[in-house]
Amino acid sequence: MAQALPQPGLRPFLPADTPMLAAIFVAAIQELTGDDYGETQQEAWAAVADDEVAFGKKLAGELTLIATIQNSPVGFASLKNNNQIDMLYVHPSVAGQGVGAMLCDALEKLAGARGTKTLSVDASDNALDFFRKRGYVAKQRNSVSIEGEWLANTTMQKILANGTDAGGTP
Template sequence: MGQALPNAALRPFLAADTPMLAAIFVAAIQELTGDDYSEDQQEAWASVADNEAAFGKKLASELTLIATMQGSPVGFAALKGNDHVDMLYVHPSVAGQGVGTLLCDALEKLAGARGTKTISVDASDTAIDFFKKRGYAAQQRNSVTINGEWLANTTMKKELGGSGAQP
């Protein structure tokens, strides 16, 4: 199924990464979410990266990690505060190869090191199964409006550390 990543590495976000991460964000939405969202919804969602300066400022305001392969960014994830996975996007060419897992593992580890007991995410319908497999439990459905389009997502939470047992 998946294959081992050649030289997968993580590094912190740099302002110069913004154009590449915006491209990964748009490609992931356009190529990976079509089964769950309409073209109009995908277009509205992807438009968040149209203003690269604002997109870069958002990434810089959070703890953003970049996954690289052979030195090139292939995905990124951002931790908002100490306990919320705000963004996790992987380039379609490496989807299903462990990049998302690498990024999510790192954010969970960092959140735990900051004393966080639970971590949350507002998962897209496309990402729900990914987070369920990681032990996240659905809490509530949400609707958000982006550029006049309604998109649904699900707030999910996971207990960090401890016994790992869930009620």
């Protein structure tokens, strides 16, 4: 039987977090996306974190939250322009244990509190069910070129209602 995780915490991104978040990003891609993307696609996608300075600037330029367990980062998510979930990644060791949902809940609440009516995400194929279960609706398929490789994703959207999610939860 799996051991229950200690309760995760949330905190804002700090520049010193960049190396750890880059490692989480790469591990999540390498270990969680193999059913939907080929090895060369995964390598190209993960290479986005190779330039840690640029990766850190991207995280710092958005509202980025970090999920921690016992003060160690285990996942992160970022909100771009108050209306788009730009990144949401969790370490494979905590995948499926509520960390991603906690991060997504927080971004939805923040976006709603800032007056956002609809929240969108370009969901990777392995994240479609996660977002669908949260009330996001597929709007269009996309092909994105990264490092010379084509990766598919789906733009999904959720209607927020006055700082609450579509289910009415504050």
